Amino acid sequence: MNVHFEDTTFDYQTLRAMSYATYGGAEPGECLTTVENIGEGNFEEWFTEWRRTADRVAETARDALDGEHHETARGAFFRAHNYYRTAEFFLDSDDPRRRPTYERSRETFRSALDLLDNPVEQVEIPYEDTTLPGYWFSPETGGDDGDDSSEQSCPTVVCLGGFDSIAEELYFLCGVPSALSRGYSCLVFDGPGQGAPLRVAGLRARPDWEAVVGPVLDFLEGKSAVDETRIALLGASMGGYYAPRAAAFDERVSACIAFDHCFDLWSASAHGQERIAELIDYAPGVVVNALAELGARFDPGARWQLQNSSWVFGTDAASLRRTLREYSLRDVADRITCPTLALAGEDDHLIPLPLVYEFVDAVSGPTTLRVFTAEEGAGEHCQLGNLSLAHGEIYDWLDERFSDV
Incomplete structure (x- = not known):
């Protein structure tokens, strides 16, 4: 699927930004107008044009908020967040513009959350000698009798990002609104090598993500609204390595989704x-x-x-x-016994399709494989281009798994 650029990386990142229109995180016209002013492979123009669009949309959000047009403001804040995230993407790690642009991405996202109908809790998850930042989303469960039923236990999806994602992006990439509408609570967070832990605390990635997910599941044990028999890990992109890796070592994981698969990075x-x-x-x-x-x-x-x-x-x-080579599931996949869903795109330019077959063969527990095609508009990495289709597959599968619990 080609959107605008000849260069695969620039074109895929454009598709990535546009795909979040599914949940109000983009407008195709804003994205296409932005990239029209960016030359092939020009990193400086990429930052300048996406930052310009982000600033303009953020101003629209603030004007709407001043006028108490909350729905308009919420949508514009979500889009501004995505455009700031996209602007930051290609900057060098030591570029002085990177941290402020990232902070604007977080600020606009949180401004949008403040305007949601259902409150969202910003959380700090204890991890080693620090904390991991995240967001706790609860489904709207109130009844007609007016009783506060927020303490009712419900299934929970823990969303894990990958090599270049931030926690805020997972709201769109992992389809949190779709999960909430089905009655799932959702926890999204930044781990080492991601988001704020990387940018603020300098925490690098680590291959043993059971040491990261373990404290996250400990944190969930303190929430009475969590049904501990129905906890799923949903790992996006390189999270398709992190989630199965954690599931191999922690029996508290009831189901695992590799979205997409990430069986072996060196291979x-x-x-x-x-x-x-x-x-x-x-x-x-x-x-x-x-x-x-x-x-x-x-x-x-x-x-x-x-x-x-x-x-x-x-x-x-x-x-x-x-x-x-340290980021491989070859030696631990046979320890995964929970139901596992593996998603793959036939045109994935980052993770070759043949590896998904090795992954499902290596897992000990029951596995389901779904390969998406270019004809479906979902053949790229993480099915960007048709998130509605991918999220339908994910949450339908999860509904079926958890209905028997």
Whole structure:
């Protein structure tokens, strides 16, 4: 699916921003008008134009709020959040504009939450010697008798992001409004290597995400509204590694959704280039770093992946070879016994389709596989382009799993 750019990375990020229109997080016209002013592979223009659009939409939101037009303000704040997030995306980690743009993304998102009909709780989840920020969404469960039924237990979906996501984005990417309408509570949060923990506290990614999800599930045990027999992990993008990894080690996970699958990062990065990957694997580090820098000059996607890997993992290109191998489910997938749903796109440009078959074969528990096609408009990574279809599959499957509990 091609939206505007010839460059795959720029085009996919445009599709990503547009896809959140499903839940009021974008308007196609605003997105297309923005990218018309961006040259192929021009990172500076990307920031400038998306930031300009974000500022304009945020001003619309503030004007609507001043006039007490809350519905208009809420929608504009959500869109501004998405556009600020998109503007920040390609900035270098040490760019002085990155942190303020990220903060504006959070601020506008939270301004939108304040205007939702159902209150949303900002949470801080105890984790090691710090906390992980997140949001707790509860379904509207009040009855006609006026009683406060917020303490009724209900199934819960814990949403996990991936390599480049922030907690706020998961509201759209994981379909939180859809989950709430079906009676699920939702917890979205930033883990190490993501969002505020990375940007503010400098916490890098780690492969053993059972050590991250464990404290999150401990936190949920303190909420009386959580049905502890119906807790699902929904991992988006690289969260398709994090969620199954946690499910392999924590029996409190009742169901697991890999959205998309992320079975083995090294195999994914080497797919179709196995001979080259083998040569690079044995090359001296100085040579690998030089080749990576050279590639980054000519390929926007390579430049972004190199920069983001350095930031998220804390490695250079040479060390990345070893780091990616740590993010594999090959040795732990047989420990996953809960029902597992694996989603995949036939045209996924990040995670090769063949790996999903290895994943479902390796899981010990009952598995369901859904491969989305280009004809459905959902063949890309995380089914961006048709989130309604993907979320229908996810929550229909979860309804069926949890109806028997």
